[in-house]
Amino acid sequence: MQHIHAKPLTDQQLQGLDAYWRATNYLSVGQIYLLDNPLLREPLRPEHIKPRLLGHWGTTPGLNLIYAHLNRVIRQREQQMLFVTGPGHGGPALVANTWLEGSWSTAYPNTTRDERGMARLFKQFSFPGGVPSHVAADVPGSINEGGELGYSLSHAYGAAADNPDLVVACVVGDGEAETGPLATSWHSNKFLDPVRDGAVLPILHLNGYKIANPAVLARIDDEELTALLRGYGYEPFLVEGSDPATVHQALAGTLDRCLDRITEIQLEARSAAGHPLRPAWPVIVLRTPKGWTGPRTVDGQPVEDTWRSHQVPLTGVRTDEEHLRQLESWLRSYRPQELFDEQGRPVDALLELAPGPALRMGSCPHANGGLVSRALELPDVEEYAVPVKAPGFADGEPTKVFGAFLRDVFRQNADNFRLFGPDETESNRLGEVYEATDKAWLGDQRETDEHLSPDGRVFEILSEHTCQGWLEGYLLTGRHGLFSSYEAFVHIVDSMVNQHAKWLKTINRLDWRRPVPSLNYLLTSHVWRQDHNGFSHQDPGFIDHVVNKKAEVVRVYLPPDTNTLLSTMDHCLRTRNYINVVVAGKQPQPNWLDWESAALHCARGIGVWEFASNDRGDPDVVMACAGDVPTMETLAAVSLLREHLPELRIRVVNVVDLMRLQDAGEHPHGLTDAEFDALFTTDTPVIFAYHGYPSLIHRLTYRRHGHDNLHVRGYIEEGTTTTPFDMVVLNNLDRYHLAMDVIDRVPALGTRAVATRQYFADQRTRHRAYVTKYGEDLPEVREWRWIS
């Protein structure tokens, strides 16, 4: 690991930086403790102290140090930088810095840069009605919450993509560094194009401890750590110490060197002809004490430089005289009288050290992505529609057709759109995009490789976490994207989705945050068509997970065929501040609707399919369906029932927009009760064939008048590697079972139905015998076509 021995700071610069650092440390401690008396105009008394002391001090001084030093290089180089706070628990640091530089007051004009504003700043922190203790969306300049750890570096790389002039400084905590998502995201450097993308400068901050334990990377020796970072493909630099003056010089020299290196790498790559090699980008390892400058010992126990400084080092301040005294001397150790004037305003010498408004990290326009976001240029989706002369007339592979649309989205949006996936783009039949762009790849290439290029705009790595992190970073900085995943494995990012949904909910409530492009999922290779992969690849529960989030944020679509998929995706790509989940098949399957019908059906989100219905306004049964496979089985059941029981009046209702099922009062897309009743009636049996776990339909509809008539079929965790039809049979979602369900619920059908029901049951038995013998579905199932 390299140590930089240059001492680039003059005494005055060093004192300035140190004062800036002291100021932000003071402001941080103030937030954790003070309800009043922010400038210590009088000796601290218990009533100046918050009744509940909540916050994380341990990581804060390190963040403050880094931020102050980045300000220096920003000013010196007029470099736009984005700051990603991996140790997101260090909220006090980012709140302090953005207030000191002016960004906080720009976002929250009530919180002025003076004594009154400072008092407000202190009180609001971790206080009811105030701001959370983490670097949440409330903090200007942030794109990474950091409450849940692991995503800072992938967010940083996502932000850098297609932003060639941006440097993203990303602090990675040694706690966060233990998470899986973070551990693999170091490899993002194999996907960053030094020509077209910006740079990421990771700063691994080793302060030694997590909550109550040492951190792994802080307790391996320098040789191992150097090897690890070189193994990840970086050039590591070490800054280490607990003497502020020494660390200031070392960090300043190292930052100068790293920024120089970034410039060199970019100049070289951008001036060279042909494809650049993958450079070894610099990484800084900063080893400083946890809770640095805080109390050395409390009640006789060591605190600074131990895990005891993780949260609130002095906990008894309101009741323990000694703690109160210690807090006061801690605060005064920063010499606030030198830092703030009589009105509580930061002194000019400090203000001059912050970058001007355009380059302040707290005001970085990329961090408020909606500000800089451009709408996608979308081709006319109708051009891609497949002809459907009659419902069910021709098969199609929906995602393949959508791939052509996506190809042209790439063509029309050279630096504003990316596709993300864990090595499944081709498998998910979206391969036509490779006519417009390649997969990003900075590694070695062989002759047999295809579609790899340093400036490819399809991101593929076998890490759903990294895909999701990159995409979130890309979206939160205002660009557009799509994550295409196997349905089952999108659960890998459940928790990341939670955090993104929370972020979107929060920015909806912040007037200074502008809406960002939606997080779009295309879940294909879904539960019903895991012919190859079987049980481990079958899980439709991501929808259940998503609908727990705020209704204002989540949308779920189940287009049943090609044209409805096109219409749905065209819509989703135009939206902002949503999480759009689209589930669609990649296998050849019937197309039901021509373009005009598809567009209308998607606009309505739910509707009666007249071509399949014969209810003349008064159905004996409603057959509802959501999802491509359930739709096909429903229509096949309708065919069977029409053939065998022609007198039965059936209404077919197809659901594209799942949230239409929910109450209008619960979800903005929800049908009113009157609308719902008009479709489903209040007294007719409804056989509902659903793509996922049946209980979700009950959960969405339990308040509806006709709910007790609802009978849902869906995935019940049965089946494994088998044929497509066998899968639906094993889960009782097949045409025969649906038809039997109808017979069971329409007793008026009488005796003829008894024999018919037996015939359907026998067909199921025949199928099982056939499929286990021959390994394929019954010919009449394979060859079945809807006859209009």
Add this chain to the structure above:
Amino acid sequence: MQHIHAKPLTDQQLQGLDAYWRATNYLSVGQIYLLDNPLLREPLRPEHIKPRLLGHWGTTPGLNLIYAHLNRVIRQREQQMLFVTGPGHGGPALVANTWLEGSWSTAYPNTTRDERGMARLFKQFSFPGGVPSHVAADVPGSINEGGELGYSLSHAYGAAADNPDLVVACVVGDGEAETGPLATSWHSNKFLDPVRDGAVLPILHLNGYKIANPAVLARIDDEELTALLRGYGYEPFLVEGSDPATVHQALAGTLDRCLDRITEIQLEARSAAGHPLRPAWPVIVLRTPKGWTGPRTVDGQPVEDTWRSHQVPLTGVRTDEEHLRQLESWLRSYRPQELFDEQGRPVDALLELAPGPALRMGSCPHANGGLVSRALELPDVEEYAVPVKAPGFADGEPTKVFGAFLRDVFRQNADNFRLFGPDETESNRLGEVYEATDKAWLGDQRETDEHLSPDGRVFEILSEHTCQGWLEGYLLTGRHGLFSSYEAFVHIVDSMVNQHAKWLKTINRLDWRRPVPSLNYLLTSHVWRQDHNGFSHQDPGFIDHVVNKKAEVVRVYLPPDTNTLLSTMDHCLRTRNYINVVVAGKQPQPNWLDWESAALHCARGIGVWEFASNDRGDPDVVMACAGDVPTMETLAAVSLLREHLPELRIRVVNVVDLMRLQDAGEHPHGLTDAEFDALFTTDTPVIFAYHGYPSLIHRLTYRRHGHDNLHVRGYIEEGTTTTPFDMVVLNNLDRYHLAMDVIDRVPALGTRAVATRQYFADQRTRHRAYVTKYGEDLPEVREWRWIS
């Protein structure tokens, strides 16, 4: 990276190993393609070919190679080994090997080691009614499904813990190596005690490609790869080549060296006094072609050693004469006539190369953990019960009391129990366990560290994935454990839970698999008490996720106080083949039930709390509650209602076992309708205060008679860093709101209730004003006690 140049194999040994490898390759290709004619007694015809070709060839020859070589060292050293197949898609390899060595026929006696059995083996693979294409639970010797990638190495380390004589060979694929969970699990070596634990030998298999892309680790140069593995703390050895004879010698020499190294490390550590240092365990990098020995080219395209060999290299075998011919010559290239006798039995020369029954990897008793599992020795839980003179009389911190119980579980089960958590054991108030054991830690130690030791049995790493992976590995090899996590962040392992639930469902259906200890979660630091951490730490949706799994596998408990927590955990630790989710608080809160009542209440799982009810068998309203905070708010609401509306007849129902709410037909714990109706009535309003998302209660109860009377309050994604009472107010779960809900639903209360309702509404307003001013809850809330 070290290359071993020794050539330890005699010609005869080399030929034997190669024959064994050819046999398993033959058996693998047979599984993918053949429906009949398994020994190629006649030229292949289309009807011998499966109609649907499903499977993964690419990774298979590498797995076969490793398995054959491990057999050699097992026999030579009489070493018990467990094989973990990271590239779990390579199902054919493990099916082939376990059949060849005899383990398959032991588990499945119908599938004999002869022609008939071979035909059955081939047909069943990826065939309806047969076995899945991955290394699922159906495969003897497996503890790692590998359908979803990323967990092989943490499973391996979990299996090695407390098994000092075991060596776990873990093949890590280069695709899997890109996942986050795998990337961080290399650090498991910092937690493995060379004295008390066994060894893990990772074999990183670089065959170059994932599905359609090169793999990251296969395209960094040897220098970087060496640095990476050294950085992870290992001593790397490289075996590389595409000439079988050369690779056989190199792999044999390297395995000898690595096994020697493991023995040396263990001997040294076990003979030394004092604490061992962390050794650099060996790791093997095996670089061989993807789809090795398969078709070089197909239809003019290169296949072997490219991504095209990932699945089925020849896809047109049934219709394309040339493909069929190619398949036949591919199969014959393994010279089956030398490998199997006239009856299709493996020739003796092969059989002799497999270990004897006791040491076959497919029969490894640890891989069928239920076989070797011993029940936990549990202390008498009643001894830990807290006295509760009267309901609500004394506060307690439930998890702290449970910690004392857990301490003694450690004391009584020296090598059979472990606690896992992402650095939260202390935070979750389970710190008393450190009186019995330490945290596992092989790294450097400092003076200020506490409770760290190489032989500590508490596993803490800031990676939920690694904790879960270790625990699964530990459980599936028959031992017991508990995962204690913040409630919100257990979502990080949602997808791992899916896979484990599928594994448990599968082993329930396999008569040769014995039940394994349950996967136990204690979710504390839950949604209602994120006073410090706020919005990002609030998510109760894991329960929703879990209840989608098979009812036979999942159990969910919400003990409302200390003694019910003790009783619940005592029960869960005795169970097998379940996923037990227990949600309980760590904060001081009222204790409601003495031991006797608690044990009875937990045995019933749900019941009327008579002490809080005054309904005399005919309630005006049922107030139901599940979860500690909702229970407290419900009882506080009851107090308020009794005070203000004494004539109101209230029944309080508390739910500990959430699945009691579901239909008896849906879940084994489900109440019958009669039981449910007896508790909730069919015509009385029910105000249900629930710990998590309200819709879950509707989902569980939608079929119940009284469902339409059910009104549920729970978490609606509101609130952030704030006081405990403010959290419930912001989510309308507070005592005042619950009381208002009652008034709204019991119109018979008349006019007096109007004023009372207004008073409750005013109290909510008063609270909001007070809390945002003073930062703490209203005194009457803070000081509230239930008066029996």
